[in-house]
Amino acid sequence: MKQRTLLSAALVVGLTLTAGCGSASGPDSTTGGSGDKLVVWDWKSGDAKAAAYVEKAKADFAKKHPGVAVEFVAQPFDQYYTLLGAAIQAGKGPDVVLFNGGGQIRDRAGALAPLDSYVADDRQRLAGWDAFTKDGKVYAAPVTLQGHPVYYNKDLYQKAGLDPDSPPRTWDDFVRNCGVITQKTGAKCLAQGNKEGYGIQFFLSATGSAVLTPQEYDDWIAGKRDWSLANVKRIFELWKQTADSGLNTDGANSTAMFNDAFALFNSGKAANVIGLMSDVGHWKDFAEFLTPEKLGVMRAPVVNPAAKPSLPFDGGIGYAVAKWTEDPKLAADLVRSLTSADALKAFYADGGAIASDSTIDVSSGGPAVKAIVTEVKEGKPALHVALSSKTLDLMGRLSQQLLSGSATVDDAVAQLAASDKTG
């Protein structure tokens, strides 16, 4: 994390310098948009792990449009949406834009071109479209799937005398097992990082399907969110319980999820972690530390017998087309190349991501990734992704208050209901 912060700081300085150069020598080099050149903004292409992916996508596009040059501009992720906000204000910038699914793209859909007519042929092959859809229109094609499996350290379960191959099925068993693990090995139950307020987002989505009834869950995703439901309140009570009964690793409110909390899980200081499927903090990262055999993935332990636990996932990142681009069809073709089967396969293999393409073979990736891909078929969109960035920001702060005991669950849920209503 420290290294990434330093790195991105260096990148910002570099970018500031190059941005100055670009505007001095003519706007074309950074804003693109001319007929024979497309400019792509992302935070991935600078990463060595994404090199093969970018190559494959470029080659695919060059076959279809040999005369068109493509320039990838890798921005630092910390600054990405700030820089993009400036481009949107100016009404000019990149032609093709990488987005996170959910609030980040929906809040900015006004600056994007709908892609429905261009990507119709890909709809079956790729999963995760919902996260890039607003008011029935698709604004980006998914590259990866992002979700929140519950990972566990089989080694710690074994040391505590528990069967590592049959993880707890109910929340009570989960808590009871954790007690045994902490007593026998000293490891905490849950690696928790809520410094930026991500902990609660992961927790809400990972436990949601084990608390809400399927009907309540679907209503939430469809936008009919009733925060006064007893089961919604129950999720936040469980969150509070993780702090009150010492399930979390210490200092959760000052621990960054990326990557300090994940490091606690990697080093065996916690038996479970709610992680990600793609990018960082996922099966590939954990397996490098724990070895693939010792990394398990469990279904969310059941809290409410009427609930039907499922893997929460959405489209993770996807490419969109800016409204101001000259030829949307051309830009959309680039998006299709960026989501072609070959390119996505390279992304899965090198980058450690669950790709949106369900036809990719993952059998060589270890048991955890196989379990995740199996669960994808019955998975549902994650609860927190349906919320606006404003509500998520508020939820982050309230969740810290719940952990420190300076707010009550009733108060927190009431404030969230009010924020969710005003958008």
Next chain:
Amino acid sequence: MLVAPAVLIIVGLRLWPLVLGVNFSFTGDGDRDGVMVGLDNYVTLFADPLFRTALRNVGLLVLLLPVAVAIPGLLATFIYLRVPGHRVYRGVYFFPAVLSPVIVGAIFTLLLAFDGPLNGVLGGLGIGPVDWLGDPGVAFFVVVAVHVWATFGMALVVFLAGFATLDQSLLDAARVDGASFAQTVRHVIVPSLRRTIQFVVVTTMIGMLTSMFGLLYVMTSGGPEGSTYLPEYYIWIQQGRLNQPALASAASTALFGIMLVVGLAQIAILRRAAGEED
């Protein structure tokens, strides 16, 4: 004619963007983009507990200013009075001033982590661990302390320069009269260094109001519970994270107003200092 370039640069690059920003703060966000909404943004702003926390923290910074000035002043006094090893201290004290806030923040995030070395030492002494960056009652003071640690070297150098003009015979006279250290500081050093102190007060205040962003960003991200927000950080979050540029403009305009008041007060202080010269 001769002043035209200067005027054009000021108007074109300073005043015009300022006017645009203020104008923008009266328009709406999202669906109301570009629509004039009057004072709506300001109503939202001052109703937002987060922005009020940011303002309260600005007030705290002003209150903590004397401490931030006293520390380099006192240390400079020790160096001036040639405590053993004063040459080493001079170098050591100045060293953090050349580090970027991001690096300082990263170092202290590690040191102050819940399972970090500082809590380890405290634990060894039998004192329970403190969640330095995770306790809303403590975190802001910790960040300010780190900021003071990182920047007091510059003020120290200014103080040492001030000491160079100090009349040695006054100090000798005080010593002959049998004045204690505290009495020497209060009756000889402080009055003689009045102008230096005023200068350090002004520059330290500017430093605290304008360059805490890097530390906040790295050390607390505005948390825990939003307790370490400053207006700058609020503006950045509204613009970059929550995509509300008009609200961010309103906050910027409010911050500009605060800086204007602080700036005018500082000019008044400096004028008074210059007036006392005669």
